[in-house]
Amino acid sequence: MRSALAACLLVTMNGFAAEPALRFSIADSWAMPMVQIERGQPTQGILHDMMASLATQVGSPARFHVLARARVQAAMDHKEIDIRCYAAQSWLPNQSSDYIWSIPLFVQRDLLVSREPHAAQVIPQNLPPQPVGTVLGYAYPSLQPLFDSHQLTRDDARNQDQVLQKLWAGRYRYAVSNQWTLDWFNQTLPPNQQLHSVAILQEQAVGCVIRNDPALPVQRVLRTLLRMKMLGEIDDIIGLYTGHRPTESAPQHYEAP
Known part of the structure; x- marks a missing residue:
């Protein structure tokens, strides 16, 4: 009797066992404001929260x-991570059915930014040869022809x-910046020293992609x-x-699962 009760208790405890980590x-x-990384771990920021x-x-x-950004997809493919957020299907065009996309959650707006305000939007094709601030490994499709022709060079x-x-x-x-980072950066500066958006280079809806694994609570x-988005x-x-x-x-082109 006692052994049967113990077995029943064990089954009940297993039923309440913690879910595996995501x-x-x-x-x-x-x-920031996407994420703050301290001692190798994120501590705050939009994506962390x-x-x-x-x-x-x-x-x-x-x-x-x-x-490293270049290692993220390989980590997904090798099942080292389960969910990748702040990604767009156009950035990962060859994804297989092993992955399922969320609804679009954010809009990434890439801006051309300057220290000085401009009366009119800057047309990058009309800029004289010069360096432009960029992030290592990031692609900038609207500026790539100008990089290829050496009219502009990446810094x-x-x-x-x-x-x-x-x-x-x-x-x-x-320089090129997304809207979030520019807003965050300017919060630390007095108005007369803030940076200015002088052109919108690209707008892209982004979301999360999750491995389609039966062991994960995908749906x-x-x-x-x-x-979270709708509320x-x-x-x-x-x-x-x-x-x-x-x-x-x-x-929001999406049907609820």
């Missing part, structure tokens, strides 16, 4: 793997914050991300770090 990738080239909240709502602990830094620091210090006249993750939680997190909630909406 393993998220963190690109080491990200900077969103991933941590997602894992909590799914009922799994979050585990973060900080990787690479390790992350987006370093790019803007070099622009502010006068290392070059223009729960997708439904949770949908709920405004993700936009609230963005507003917390950038000073304002997004005014644009990522396209």
Whole structure:
């Protein structure tokens, strides 16, 4: 009798066992407000907070793997991580059915940024030959023809914050930045020293991609991300770090699983 009761208790305890961790990738080239990395682990930021909240709502602990951006896809392919966020299908055009995409969660807006305000939008094709601040390993499709012709040359830094620091210090006249990082950077400066967006180079809807593995709560993750977006939680997190909630909406071509 006692052994039967112990067996029953063991089954019950196993039923309440903690879910396995959800393993998220963190690109080491990200900077605030996307993520703050300290001693090899993320501690705060838009993507950190969103991933941590997602894992909590799914009922799994979050585990973060900080990787070089070029290694993220290989880590996914080798099942070292489960979820990659802040990615676009156009960036990963050859994904197989081993992966499932979330709804679009953010809009990444790439900007041409200058220390000086401009009365009109800058047309990159009309710029004289000069270096432009860029992030190492990042692709800039709208500027690539100008890089190929050597009209513009890349001046690479390790992350987006370093790019803007070099622009502010006068290392070059223009740099490329996403809207979030520019807003975050300008919050630390008085109005007369802030950097200025002088052209919109590209807008891209981005979301999360998860490995289609039976061992993972794939549908729960997708439904949770949908709920977080529709209820405004993700936009609230963005507003917390950038000073304002997004005014644009990522396209929502999606059917709930």
